Amino acid sequence: MSDEPASQGVEGAQSNLDELDIEIVQLLHKDGRMPFTEIAKQLGVSEATIRNRVQRLTNSGAITIQAYLNPNKLGFRSIALIELKMVNLERAQAIASELVEQDSVSYVAFVAGSYDLFVEVTYDTNEGLLDFLTALRAKPGIINCETATVLKLLKTQYSFQIRSTKSSSFSS
């Protein structure tokens, strides 16, 4: 249903990244179009090695290299963060499976806390969001549905640090 390939499914086949892989990814995280020759020069290996590594990383789904729209630079977006408490996890799984197929749904996760499922959705208008919520809350098995609308996005890193070179301390 989505126009994205279903490369990021539920399965979590783990791939082992070595030091070189990690350094390549870090460079491509700064600039996804950095020439392989430039990466090779910086890391002290041949261009062919970089090319082979990047192909392996992308083919395995370990990384994706894509253009991303900065939501702050676009017009108004109606973004909602939704928490769902379900009657059981089978129903949660069923609802989640439906949600991941929708283009408007950008984030779905099972969580441990006061609710079971966390969802982020994005629409061009509040009307679209209302339609979504109306359909969602008509679903059976939902005990509670808490919605928060995003007023302002301050940071959307879209990524995970492998190893932070900085201290993780949080001091004001």
Place this chain on the structure above:
Amino acid sequence: MSDEPASQGVEGAQSNLDELDIEIVQLLHKDGRMPFTEIAKQLGVSEATIRNRVQRLTNSGAITIQAYLNPNKLGFRSIALIELKMVNLERAQAIASELVEQDSVSYVAFVAGSYDLFVEVTYDTNEGLLDFLTALRAKPGIINCETATVLKLLKTQYSFQIRSTKSSSFSS
């Protein structure tokens, strides 16, 4: 403090994307390394035009082209979704400003709902997460702090659809 450029700040200067921009972005969203000549061929303009457009889009911060690690393909990650209710929005702004500087913090947004601030953080271990939460909850001005840990990521699209070609209806 972060090793990322602070290109995605609080300011939301809106850029107007025309049809060609949108088509370019959609192609680069499928493959961030698609050659400009290929894009030009598909869209019926010269390669130089694509290059100029992409440069303008990236320089203005409207888009970023980056490699992203698929969290499902990595080893265990300790991801937490945190909701904060603050005594007032000045304190919320102050805390948010500190949070966006941290590499472990991947998402920060002001929201309207039963809490004020929504935050996503990622650590390699639960110990790192515990340290973060300990420091966070020692901050003044926090009325309530609700944390959910991610058990399984089902979808992380990291992006926004501009115009969906598919229906947005949510029917089971």
Place this chain on the structure above:
DNA sequence: ATTGAAATAGTCGCAAC
């Protein structure tokens, strides 16, 4: 802002280690 053309640079395929 877009284009075409020439010079430079990167990518790709492959044989060898």
Place this chain on the structure above:
DNA sequence: GTTGCGACTATTTCAAT
């Protein structure tokens, strides 16, 4: 898995519209 090389292709610069 990595490398070097040759053929091919893309990118870059720039003058012109």
